[in-house]
Amino acid sequence: MSAARVLGTGRTALVTGASRGIGPLIAREIAGQGGHVVLTGRSAAELQEVTSKLTAAGADVSFIPADLTQPGAAQTLVHTIERQREGIDLLVNNAGGDPLREFHTMTIEENLQTLQLNLVAPLALSHAVLGGMLRRGQGHIVNISAMAGRVSFPFTEVYAAAKDGMIGFTRVLRGDYHARGVSASVLILGAIRDAGQGQRMLDEAGMKTSRFMVPAQAVARAVIKAVRKDRAELVVMPGPGRLMRAIMDYFPGLGPAMNRAAGATASMQKIIELREAKADAVTNG
Numbered sequence: 001m002s003a004a005r006v007l008g009t010g011r012t013a014l015v016t017g018a019s020r021g022i023g024p025l026i027a028r029e030i031a032g033q034g035g036h037v038v039l040t041g042r043s044a045a046e047l048q049e050v051t052s053k054l055t056a057a058g059a060d061v062s063f064i065p066a067d068l069t070q071p072g073a074a075q076t077l078v079h080t081i082e083r084q085r086e087g088i089d090l091l092v093n094n095a096g097g098d099p100l101r102e103f104h105t106m107t108i109e110e111n112l113q114t115l116q117l118n119l120v121a122p123l124a125l126s127h128a129v130l131g132g133m134l135r136r137g138q139g140h141i142v143n144i145s146a147m148a149g150r151v152s153f154p155f156t157e158v159y160a161a162a163k164d165g166m167i168g169f170t171r172v173l174r175g176d177y178h179a180r181g182v183s184a185s186v187l188i189l190g191a192i193r194d195a196g197q198g199q200r201m202l203d204e205a206g207m208k209t210s211r212f213m214v215p216a217q218a219v220a221r222a223v224i225k226a227v228r229k230d231r232a233e234l235v236v237m238p239g240p241g242r243l244m245r246a247i248m249d250y251f252p253g254l255g256p257a258m259n260r261a262a263g264a265t266a267s268m269q270k271i272i273e274l275r276e277a278k279a280d281a282v283t284n285g
């Protein structure tokens with residue numbers, strides 16, 4: 001399958017999590033290749049703001065608000081776009097995030113909400129776009145995963161489970177549909193700076209970025225690379241990311257030791273305490 005068939009003039013991309021963080025940068029990069037990009041997220045006001053900025057910069061974009069954790073939301077979103085346009089050529093499952101609270105202090109329902117956003121919603125969206133992609137014999141699904149599970153990043157149990165799940169899901173999806181013209185790639189992100197949840201977390205705690213963080217723009221460029229070069233997996237982190245990931249798998253005890261040595265465990269403890277204090281304040285009025 002040629003990447004030119006899913007990017008460029010006459011093509012339509014859907015980018016989730018495009019109201020803030022890394023998503024708007026991904027949308028801008030895809031729009032820069034030509035073609036139309038539909039942005040989605042829950043916040044209509046933020047989507048409108050991003051859409052206005054990208055349109056002013058010459059991009060062909062529109063938005064549809066949706067809460068992807070709601071039953072049927074993925075199917076409704078995809079059907080709406082398919083009615084308006086010829087079909088969806090590229091889906092970027094970027095929406096995601098972690099509440100950064102301790103697993104045991106959250107209810108199981110709160111924990112399952114994290115799974116819903118980071119794993120179930122991307123599966124539902126992929127399922128919803130696949131029929132149209134197969135009918136047209138072309139399409140690409142890019143899933144945004146994270147190193148969290150591989151490096152045992154503290155306090156991310158459910159998020160890590162979901163993001164590791166995305167890697168397995170993408171591998172099998174790619175294997176099953178590639179010969180029929182539909183490809184899939186997964187981007188495995190380390191810590192990201194300049195935009196997104198990692199940067200906000202540091203800002204909230206008054207902490208500085210580290211040299212282990214990658215600029216958010218690099219993620220946007222990696223999406224294009226994954227599609228153009230039809231890559232199965234790209235690790236977006238400084239240094240030899242794929243090797244680091246393999247070493248982490250070979251020595252599962254290394255991640256926690258590195259997190260402690262690099263100060264990530266202590267930093268995350270500080271963040272968690274801030275989050276728990278906020279949650280207590282809400283509960284106790």
Ligand SMILES: NC(=O)c1ccc[n+]([C@@H]2O[C@H](COP(=O)([O-])OP(=O)(O)OC[C@H]3O[C@@H](n4cnc5c(N)ncnc54)[C@H](OP(=O)(O)O)[C@@H]3O)[C@@H](O)[C@H]2O)c1
Pocket residue numbers: 016017018019020021022023040041042043044046066067068069093094095096097098117144145146147189190191192193195196197198199
């Ligand atoms: N930033 C990092 O350091 C980092 C590291 C590794 C992986 N990642 C991954 O990169 C992706 C983007 O992260 P980010 O840092 O840009 O996150 P972010 O700034 O928190 O943005 C998350 C996006 O997801 C949307 N979203 C959240 N809940 C939603 C829901 N229920 N339904 C629909 N949309 C929803 C948000 O929009 P609304 O609030 O308007 O709904 C927002 O646009 C995520 O998958 C994240 O796990 C990020």
